[in-house]
Amino acid sequence: MSSDTVSFTAPLSQGFGYGIIVGLGFAFALLMIFITWALKRYQHEVQTSEMFSTAGRSVKSGLVAAAVVSSWTWAATLLQSSTVAYEYGISGPFFYASGATVQIILFATLAIELKRRAPNAHTFLEAIRARYGTTVHIVFTVFCVMTNILVTSMLLTGGSAVMTSLTGVHTVAACFLLPIGVVLYTLFGGIKATFITDYMHTVVIIVVIFIFAFSAYATNDKLGSPGAVYEALVAASNRHPVEGNAEGSYLTMRSKEGGIFWVINLVGNFGTVFLDNGYYNKAIAASPVHAFPGYVIGGLCWFAIPWLCASTMGMTALALEGTQRLSSSDVSAGLVLPFAAVKLLGYSGAVCTTIMIFMAVTSAFSAQLIAVSSIFTYDIYQGYINPEAEGKRLVWISHMTCVVWAIAMAAFSTGLYYAGISMGYLYLLMGVIISSAVFPGAMTLVWKHQNWIAAAVSPPLGLAVSLIAWLVTAKKEYGVLTVTTTGSNYPMLAGNVAALLSPMIFSPVLTLLFGSQNYDYESMRAIRKVDDTDVAAAAHVDLEQIPGEVAARTAAQEEEETRKLNRAAFYSRTLTVVMVICFLILWPVPMYGSSYVFSKKFFTGWIVVGLLWLFCTTFGVVVFPLYEGRKSMVRTVRLMTLDLLGRGGARRRPIEGEVVVTPPAGAATGTGSETVSGVQTPVYAGEKGVLDGEK
Numbered sequence: 001m002s003s004d005t006v007s008f009t010a011p012l013s014q015g016f017g018y019g020i021i022v023g024l025g026f027a028f029a030l031l032m033i034f035i036t037w038a039l040k041r042y043q044h045e046v047q048t049s050e051m052f053s054t055a056g057r058s059v060k061s062g063l064v065a066a067a068v069v070s071s072w073t074w075a076a077t078l079l080q081s082s083t084v085a086y087e088y089g090i091s092g093p094f095f096y097a098s099g100a101t102v103q104i105i106l107f108a109t110l111a112i113e114l115k116r117r118a119p120n121a122h123t124f125l126e127a128i129r130a131r132y133g134t135t136v137h138i139v140f141t142v143f144c145v146m147t148n149i150l151v152t153s154m155l156l157t158g159g160s161a162v163m164t165s166l167t168g169v170h171t172v173a174a175c176f177l178l179p180i181g182v183v184l185y186t187l188f189g190g191i192k193a194t195f196i197t198d199y200m201h202t203v204v205i206i207v208v209i210f211i212f213a214f215s216a217y218a219t220n221d222k223l224g225s226p227g228a229v230y231e232a233l234v235a236a237s238n239r240h241p242v243e244g245n246a247e248g249s250y251l252t253m254r255s256k257e258g259g260i261f262w263v264i265n266l267v268g269n270f271g272t273v274f275l276d277n278g279y280y281n282k283a284i285a286a287s288p289v290h291a292f293p294g295y296v297i298g299g300l301c302w303f304a305i306p307w308l309c310a311s312t313m314g315m316t317a318l319a320l321e322g323t324q325r326l327s328s329s330d331v332s333a334g335l336v337l338p339f340a341a342v343k344l345l346g347y348s349g350a351v352c353t354t355i356m357i358f359m360a361v362t363s364a365f366s367a368q369l370i371a372v373s374s375i376f377t378y379d380i381y382q383g384y385i386n387p388e389a390e391g392k393r394l395v396w397i398s399h400m401t402c403v404v405w406a407i408a409m410a411a412f413s414t415g416l417y418y419a420g421i422s423m424g425y426l427y428l429l430m431g432v433i434i435s436s437a438v439f440p441g442a443m444t445l446v447w448k449h450q451n452w453i454a455a456a457v458s459p460p461l462g463l464a465v466s467l468i469a470w471l472v473t474a475k476k477e478y479g480v481l482t483v484t485t486t487g488s489n490y491p492m493l494a495g496n497v498a499a500l501l502s503p504m505i506f507s508p509v510l511t512l513l514f515g516s517q518n519y520d521y522e523s524m525r526a527i528r529k530v531d532d533t534d535v536a537a538a539a540h541v542d543l544e545q546i547p548g549e550v551a552a553r554t555a556a557q558e559e560e561e562t563r564k565l566n567r568a569a570f571y572s573r574t575l576t577v578v579m580v581i582c583f584l585i586l587w588p589v590p591m592y593g594s595s596y597v598f599s600k601k602f603f604t605g606w607i608v609v610g611l612l613w614l615f616c617t618t619f620g621v622v623v624f625p626l627y628e629g630r631k632s633m634v635r636t637v638r639l640m641t642l643d644l645l646g647r648g649g650a651r652r653r654p655i656e657g658e659v660v661v662t663p664p665a666g667a668a669t670g671t672g673s674e675t676v677s678g679v680q681t682p683v684y685a686g687e688k689g690v691l692d693g694e695k
Contacts (some may be wrong), residue, residue, distance in 0.1 A: 066621040083336050091254075091592075120528055267497060368405075459503065
């Protein structure tokens with residue numbers, strides 16, 4: 001290490017680190033076990049295979065948005081965005097945020113198409129198999145699982161590095177202990193548990209970002225205002241001018257290396273959204289009319305998190321580091337944010353960072369567990385091993401997959417740690433490995449002409465091209481292939497661009513050569529739900545009571561749903577075009593092309609916009625989900641109170657708004673039905689309603 005660099009040292013004790021990893025993990029697990037019990041007792045949400053993987057396809061837009069924000073807020077979101085802010089200046093946070101927001105908004109279109117084309121699918125891969133058959137299905141299964149491996153590895157390598165740097169917990173111990181609580185609550189609550197914990201994790205992360213932002217820009221004795229931060233950044237630019245930036249300044253969007261990162265980020269994140277079954281899981285779990293607004297709200301709300309977080313912590317690190325800079329290894333490991341937090345708030349900053357990174361890692365990890373368990377349950381086990389498997393067996397397979405996957409990925413991440421592969425390296429590499437399957441995968445849902453040969457051959461051909469471009473560029477530029485040279489910007493840029501763009505040539509050419517498929521999507525619509533009768537019987541619940549297991553819809557209901565989905569599809573395409581133009585052209589290009597260096601007033605306005613955007617995020621993913629679920633929450637709390645008072649088994653009459661129906665055979669105590677999370681379920685005496693005389 002050179003004399004002008006400093007290595008980050010742990011400000012917290014190992015006991016604190018283990019307490020957070022194990023104690024907070026188990027606390028969340030116990031909370032989710034309780035919530036799962038309450039949902040089963042008061043909302044009839046038995047963990048059938050359908051409920052475990054799809055939440056009854058009844059989740060509303062607010063909770064979908066919160067889950068999207070939480071799942072997309074990895075350790076990398078907070079750590080890598082702060083890293084590029086530290087390296088490239090104020091352009092880094094914007095390039096990170098815009099380069100990863102566009103994919104979520106674009107994915108809203110695919111989410112709608114999946115709901116339209118395959119309304120009963122459990123995974124995106126089921127739709128692939130229904131259209132093309134076994135060969136293409138296997139190809140995409142490999143790419144989707146590779147996506148989950150890369151994402152999970154980034155979560156554990158980034159999260160464990162921060163835990164080690166802040167608390168001294170051994171990296172290997174962190175890799176194996178971080179997943180424990182997540183596995184427990186996912187096993188008990190399924191995807192619904194991930195939605196609820198995603199919401200709680202998002203609340204914590206937003207609160208911590210507000211603490212950092214107000215400290216840096218309002219209350220800190222060293223900084224305390226946007227003007228003071230601006231002056232410190234001007235001084236930092238004079239001490240360490242950035243090569244390739246306009247005037248060497250940290251306060252400009254004109255950054256050569258930042259622009260290269262932007263392209264890498266943009267390309268790589270197409271793969272981690274479009275090929276991560278976790279995002280399709282959320283689209284499938286959403287109520288048909290809530291999928292589109294959920295993803296749009298989630299995408300727009302997410303933008304503020306990396307933008308403001310990195311604009312605060314990356315800039316704070318530059319402002320407060322003085323003459324000694326962070327070592328390159330610490331920067332690559334993602335330690336800019338914890339370094340800035342400790343400089344800004346001391347011990348409290350270290351505590352806030354530890355909790356925030358723990359939340360980011362565990363929330364995204366739970367989404368990965370559901371994604372992988374869905375693939376192994378429906379695409380591998382039911383698809384090829386036991387096609388006749390029913391609900392109880394499929395639930396068991398889902399549970400076992402979660403356990404095995406967590407252990408395997410902890411071991412794999414440990415291997416990466418000893419091999420010297422950091423989160424930053426994996427983040428740049430992911431597009432090279434997986435993005436060649438993005439275009440043919442998306443075309444499966446939106447282009448009826450793509451044939452099975454094009455779908456099967458384009459991804460592996462694109463992968464071969466991307467690997468060649470990546471390694472040849474590294475060899476030509478640096479003369480040797482090492483972790484450092486292959487992880488540099490130019491080789492990663494070549495590999496990422498080749499991966500995304502080459503299938504755009506291969507797929508149309510192969511379709512032209514071997515003939516159009518002219519697909520009618522009927523085989524996708526033929527996908528059927530799992531028979532969960534055995535699970536419902538074991539739980540002594542009528543299957544019709546469980547959300548998502550209602551009787552067949554009438555033709556009028558199906559027609560109305562189709563009409564709403566068609567309208568949402570039109571809106572999603574229109575909004576996608578507008579948002580892409582805004583985030584990728586209208587906002588960044590003029591500022592990059594003009595080489596404008598921020599004035600103090602402009603920098604202040606930039607930060608104020610970021611703060612206002614985070615307030616909007618708070619409303620969209622914290623307040624709005626509570627508003628949407630207010631009736632269910634009030635009802636559940638009231639019924640729990642009645643149970644505690646010993647009045648839960650009393651005869652009740654229906655709550656206002658409930659529709660009295662004839663109870664099913666064998667349930668003579670039935671009193672009515674109500675809408676729970678958008679699904680009409682029966683009402684039974686002793687289970688719901690209002691006590692006689694209560695009103």
